[in-house]
Amino acid sequence: MGDGVANLPPGFQFYPTDEELIVHFLHRKALLLPCHPDIIPDLGLYLYEPWELQGKAWCGGSKWYFYSRRTVDRVTRSGYWEPVCQEEPVFTSSSRKQVGFKQCYAFHYGESPHGIRTSWTIHEYRLSGGNSSTGRSSRRKGQKIIDPSTWVLCRVFDCDDEHGGDSSGGVELSCLDEVFLSLDDDEVSFPS
Numbered sequence: 780m781g782d783g784v785a786n787l788p789p790g791f792q793f794y795p796t797d798e799e800l801i802v803h804f805l806h807r808k809a810l811l812l813p814c815h816p817d818i819i820p821d822l823g824l825y826l827y828e829p830w831e832l833q834g835k836a837w838c839g840g841s842k843w844y845f846y847s848r849r850t851v852d853r854v855t856r857s858g859y860w861e862p863v864c865q866e867e868p869v870f871t872s873s874s875r876k877q878v879g880f881k882q883c884y885a886f887h888y889g890e891s892p893h894g895i896r897t898s899w900t901i902h903e904y905r906l907s908g909g910n911s912s913t914g915r916s917s918r919r920k921g922q923k924i925i926d927p928s929t930w931v932l933c934r935v936f937d938c939d940d941e942h943g944g945d946s947s948g949g950v951e952l953s954c955l956d957e958v959f960l961s962l963d964d965d966e967v968s969f970p971s
Contacts, residue, residue: 793818793839797869800844800904801879805932808846809906819932821846825855829886829899829935842936849905849931853884859891860884860901869904879906898938905931 795804807814819837824847827835836843853860866882882903887894908928 793837793844795839796872797881797902797904798871798878800932800934801869801906802871805846805879805904805906805930808932809928809930819844819846823847824901824933825850825853825860828855828857829897829901829937832935836933836935841940842934844932844934847931847933849929854891858886858888858894858897861887861891861894861896863900868907877907879904900936900938902934903931904933 804814804819806812808819820835822832822835822845824845832843832845836845838844861884863883863885866880868877869879869881870877882905884901884903886897886899886901888897889895906928
């Protein structure tokens with residue numbers, strides 16, 4: 780399941796927006812509603828190092844997607860995930876209704892608080908609290924009430940892969956460009 784291969788139509792690409800991840804995937808998962816296609820797996824995020832997700836999580840391009848239980852402890856065997864910004868609300872594009880939150884974390888190799896920041900990033904999505912439909916929809920015959928706030932949807936990626944492995948934003952210079960840029964201004968003369 781995690782290899783990005785499923786019974787999907789030709790040309791299928793998985794590049795969901797923040798809104799789509801919350802409304803079409805996380806909301807349905809948290810309320811035990813069917814999701815078609817059911818391609819995103821459940822993983823214990825902190826059981827794996829970010830580079831171990833290949834073949835376990837759903838792969839969309841160079842990003843891995845999976846559901847996990849929400850936890851305060853974000854420590855793995857070799858490091859920890861640390862927030863890099865404030866949690867931000869996610870709104871629907873049509874009605875501007877808040878549907879959830881997005882939190883960004885960076886992976887640090889080593890022990891907190893002295894770990895070395897890596898290029899691995901995770902976007903963790905959770906549903907908004909106080910969703911009035913939650914109470915009604917989450918009770919099913921013979922099942923206990925499910926707390927939708929226990930689920931998160933994660934998108935993990937390596938920022939170096941996103942930018943072609945360098946900090947130039949994916950722009951590649953030719954050999955002549957590199958030579959020209961390495962010259963001092965007084966070494967360059969233009970014909971008059």
